[in-house]
Every structure is written in C-alpha cells, then in structure tokens.
Amino acid sequence: MDTVFQFTMPTKIVFEDGAAFHAGDQVKGESVLVISDPFLYQSGVARKIGEGLGGRRVAYFSEIEPNPSCESVDTAAQAARDAGARCVIGLGGGSSLDVAKVVACLVSNPGSIYDYYGGGTKQLERREAQLICIPTTAGTGSEVTNVGVFTNRKTGKKVPMLSPLFWPDIALVDSTLTHTLPAAVTASTGMDAFCHAIEAYWNRESQPMCDMLAMRAMKLILENIKTAYDSPQDAQARRNMSLASTLAGVAFSQTRTTGIHAVSFPLTVEFGLSHGEACSITLPAFIRISEEKKQKKMRELCGWLGFADVPALAQAVEDLMRSMNMRTRLHEAGVREEDIEQIAQVGLEAAIIQLTPAEMNRQTVTALLRSIL
C-alpha cells in the first residue's frame, strides 16, 4: 500500500442517463456557450442540450477538430467573449472538452492561449465562467481531469497544458450520448479508458483511492466493451462503459499516465492513429513487462479480473482488441523497422514514461516496440 499520497477532485460528478438534456438546474448565469465538433452540432445534439438549459441565452461554437489547435482555442474564446458567456459547456470527446477548459478561463483572462502556454509568460489567474464538461465518448476521462492537450501550430507539437482552473465545475456523464458512437470509436475510446485505468494502477505514483477506482473500471470495460461494440443501443453496457471511463479518468487524473501514453504521441502525430488506437496498440506489450517492478500488484489485479497470471491478462486484452478489429501490430499502422528508434526517442522525451513499472530506456523501449512490429 502506498504510504504518501494526495487526492484532489474539485469536479462534481453527475452520472445519470438523460441528464444532459435537462441540465438547466446545474447552470449558473444567463449566457452559455456550447463548444462541440461540427458533427455534434449538425446532428442536433448540441442544440438539444442548449434547449434544455431553462431558457438561457445559448450560443454555439462547433468548429472543434480532432487534436485541436491553439488557433481553435482562440477562435472559440472570442466567441465566448462575444456571447458574454458566464458558463462554458464542452460537449464531445476529449477535444471539445479540452478546448472548453481553456476557453472558460480566457473569458476572464486577456489575450491568447499562446500567452499562457508553450513559452507564454502569463499565468491564468482566475476563472469566472462556470465550466461544465459533457463527454460523448467513453472515453477520454477529460471531464474529470485538469489537463488539456493542444497542437501548437507554431511548433507542430502536441503539448499538454495543466491548470488547477481546468477542473470542470461539473462533469455531466450521460451515457445515452454514446449510443450512436460508431463501433470502431466505441472500441478505441473504450480501450483508451482501459489504458487510463491500468496506467493509474501500475503507476509508480499510484495510490490506494485510485487503485480501487481503476480496478472497477478495468473490470467494467472487460465485461462490457464487446457488448457495446456489438450492440450499440445496449443501455446497460453503454452505462457501464461511461462509468468505467469516468472512474478511470478520476484515477489517472491523480497519478498521470505512463509509457503507453508516452509512446502514443509519435504514433498519433507521425502515423495518423487516433489517440485510442495509438494507446491500445502497445497495451498488451506494456502489460507483459509490468511485473518487472509491480509483481505483487499485478498479480492481485489478475486475481480481481479473473486471470491466472499477467501473460494471460495480456493475451486476453489482445484477443479482445482483435475481436473488435483493432490493430495489435505496429506494421498494420504503417510502422517499419527503421521507424522504431525515432518512436522510442520521442516517447522517451515524455517525462511520464518514467512512471512505467519497468526500466524505460532506448534499449527497452525499442525492444518492446519490436516485439509488436
């Protein structure tokens, strides 16, 4: 049992099917900006949520792209200022939620995100607008973290930005929003949530509260993801996946992630994998090495999940991914032998890689990547 830890969760979690469509009671202030991607606006979901806000003035910004850029943040912030927004609602996968976190701050902090991020010299000093995050995948867990990840177009890099002001006031988790997710997105975002849970659990900064939430999240995902993939309208499976995603989000919000996420960055940027695909493709390989420094804990996890040992868990995860047509070999994503060194090098530049429960250096990371080429 870890003997020193902290736990900070200023976000109120509201978990209820249908709650996204009558959120008026949760909102403070008369003017709201709803931030989403174009699809959620065009399909009518964003507007339906706006109509449930008790007659408040609602503006919509629906231009959020995957791996959102700082320029998108600034454009959305201008929309929030123009609308006089007292509440910013982020609706979507990780991208719209991440953008909403910064936009809610920029309403009462002058200038551009570049003033505060990636070499910017200003500090976000307060957030006056309320921040509500409503996830539509299960998922990123972004609704319960204080992190956003943005692509700096000036440098071409994806860089995380952290602030205590980024904890949403409310995480409104309504699994009915996930019923229309395409099967491939159900699979990749669900396995991303599994990565969050296991990376919190085996993290070298793991802690007992998060361990328990992560354990429940992993069990829920293993028991429900295939049903959600095969039967997208299965309300119980969807609800359990949304719950798992939020639990995993709370867990990794305290511990951060590990090698899986570190190595995912070059796989997303250079090879075009989605975030969930880029994480889960190395998941079985990382499970296989996790006993190096967390043998006792990994065996307890296997017992909890009903597997004989760590290799059996790794194989089951790989089989599960295959059953959902997910890639489990790097060559399937276009990675060649000569790319391995570069992927390892970029992964090793991320500090979180050292939270992995195994020695992480050029030799071990390239060996891991070669094992799944």
Next chain:
Amino acid sequence: MDTVFQFTMPTKIVFEDGAAFHAGDQVKGESVLVISDPFLYQSGVARKIGEGLGGRRVAYFSEIEPNPSCESVDTAAQAARDAGARCVIGLGGGSSLDVAKVVACLVSNPGSIYDYYGGGTKQLERREAQLICIPTTAGTGSEVTNVGVFTNRKTGKKVPMLSPLFWPDIALVDSTLTHTLPAAVTASTGMDAFCHAIEAYWNRESQPMCDMLAMRAMKLILENIKTAYDSPQDAQARRNMSLASTLAGVAFSQTRTTGIHAVSFPLTVEFGLSHGEACSITLPAFIRISEEKKQKKMRELCGWLGFADVPALAQAVEDLMRSMNMRTRLHEAGVREEDIEQIAQVGLEAAIIQLTPAEMNRQTVTALLRSIL
C-alpha cells in the same frame, strides 16, 4: 450497478506520516486558530503542530468536549474572531473537527451557531477562513465530510448540521497521531470506521465510486485493527487504519449512513456509550439482516473479504469485537428489555434508518435489538 449518482469531494486529501508537524506550506493567511480538546493541548501535540506552521501567529482553543455543545462552538468562534483567524485547524476526533467546520464559517458570518442551526433562520453565506482538519483517531472520517454533530443544550438533543461550506479545504491525515491512542479507543473508533464503510456499501443510495472505497476500507480494517489494538506503535497497521478511516469517510460522505448510526443516537445519549461503541454494538445484527434487500452485493462483499456467506461475516466481526474486549450485547451497556421500545422509537425518528437494506419499522427494529439484548 447503481445507475444514477453524484460525487462531490471538494476536500483535498493529504495522506502522509509526519505531515501534521510541517503543515506550513498548506496554510493560507498569517493567523491560525488550532481547535482541540484539552488532552491534545496539554500533551503538547497541538502546540507542536502550531510550531510547524512556518512562524505564523497561532492561537489555541482547547476546550472541546465529547459530543460538543453549541455553546462550545460559540466560545471557539469568539476565540477565532479575537485572533483574526484566516485559517482554522481542527485537531482531534470528530468533536474538534466538527466544531472547526462551524467556527471557520462564523469568522465571516455574524452571530451564534443558534442563528444557523436547529430552528435558526439565517444561512451561512460564505466561508473566508481556510479550514484544515487533522484527525487523531481512525476514525470518524469527519475530515472528509460536510457534516458536524452538535448537542443543542436548549433541547438536549444531538442534531447533525450540514453545509457545503463544511467541506474542509484540506484533510491532513497523519497516522503517527494515532500511535498513542488507548487500545479501547483504537477498537471503538476503528469499528466506527467499519460501520461507515459497510453502511455506505449497503446503503439504498450506494454508488459505485463509494462502493470501491468502502470495500478497500473494510478489508484494511479487518486486516489491521487487531494489530493496531495489540501493538499501538505498529506504523503499518496504524497507517492502514487511518487510510481505511478516510476512505470510509469519503464513502459515507456521499451516501450517508443507515440503521446502525440511527440506533446509535439513543444508545449514546441515554446509555453513555461512546459513538464508536454505540455503532458497533448493533453492527453484527445489522449485517445479519442486510441480505434482505442487498443479497447480491452482500455476497460479493463476502467474496472480497474472504468469507463464505453473510452469517460468517457477521460472526467474524462479532468475534473480532470480542477479541478487543468490546461489548456485543446491549445488556452489557445497561439496556433492559423495557428500554427496547424507546430506543427503537428514537432510532426510527432518524431519516437515515430508511437507507438500511432491510424493512425498518417498530417491529423489525425491536426484534433486531432483542436479538442482541
């Protein structure tokens, strides 16, 4: 799995042995009031904590009695105002922590606790003073709840008071403070924490996040309480008990408690049992009836804790209590057959009794009490 829930935990948890004695980094403002009972002051603990506050002005109020009265709250509040306290530290078992919650509010809200409590008409509007709670037992869990319980001397009743302003800013959990607890207090407060955990778990308003924290808490208590009782300086056992108490506190802070706590009120007031004794004396009996409405969950709990079934768990808890010289029969506390109806009636007046996973009425509660007379 419960399908609708909320989770609110504005309190930052800092769990670290020794941290209570160098808390200066956590404190805001230059003037601090430390609230404790006379023993913690006279033994030097309160002062040692004050000396670790980085040279701030520290005043002490050390007159908190068990089952604190509203009059004590008002006297402590005057001390806080006189000291110009910008931070109020509650140090102790439940009593001092509960008092600190109100005192931190009364620094910036005029008048007496009676203006806001038990028929008072004012609303606590803001809390300007920082509130830090440092538990010295394991324990009440008060450091992670928004409740205080006070004895209204005007009516003679113990009544809980709730406010969103009562969530401490920081729960500073330092298990070294529990090393000097007398064995009997280790036993009764530890079993109180077990009650919090199981009452959160079987609560009719249970929810998945709290379930997991409660499960870990119960396992930790069963595995460590006897060691802490027999070997008070065993740092690992003490640490695990403090962790369990805080986890259980987080769990019941969301769900509230059930029949065990409802029936404990008359047992404390009329028969002079400590809070922990008054709760745990009915614990085995409540375990025995918990399958009535939570059969599946209780069986899962037994599996997690390593018991064949619910009666086996109840017996093990009773045996554990006996091994620590705790009373398990009401007559040992002076309760007679003719007292049963009155205890049941007072217990049934507490709304939380209906959160018990079994039918609770005059007949069932008197039958339960008679079974352990």
